[in-house]
Amino acid sequence: MFKKFYFKNILVILFFLFFTSATLADDIFLSLKKDKVNVRYGPSFESPIKFVYRKINLPIKQIDKKENFRRIIDLKNNSGWIHISQLKKTNSLIALKDKTLFKKPSNLSQPIAKIKTGRVLIVKKCDRDWCKILSGRFKGWIDKKNLWGNIK
Secondary structure (H helix, E strand, O other): OHHHHHHHHHHHHHHHHHHHHHHHOOOEEEEEOOOOEEEEOOOOOOOOEEEEEOOOOOEEEEEEEEOOEEEEEOOOOOEEEEEHHHEEEOOEEEEOOOEEEEOOOOOOOOEEEEEOOOOEEEEEEEOOOEEEEEEOOEEEEEEOOOEEEOOO
């Protein structure tokens, strides 16, 4: 009887620790450093190329690492391994819905441009609800809702 009680308590504690640590871990977002980046099946240069990204600054999420390779997943759930030399700390986001770019961080500010779904946005800085971004020839503020990437 005591062993059963002890075993159940240990399981509950382990379950709690596992899920607490998993939810507290921050997502790690990176961006592509080049306009041509190979994604491989495994974490080595000997692994075959799975597909090639052709979009500089594309944000991706790191889900694993092994030596100098990072396992990543993108917005469309494509995954694979990329050498760390092809990645940089995140500085970009993707718009998940059509959005409006404003001159100042307010919906009452002057609209500058329409941002289309899927557009890669270069982040200059963020505050509580808004990010100052660069998109093509436009620079302005966009609200943080419906963006994919490292939004802090």
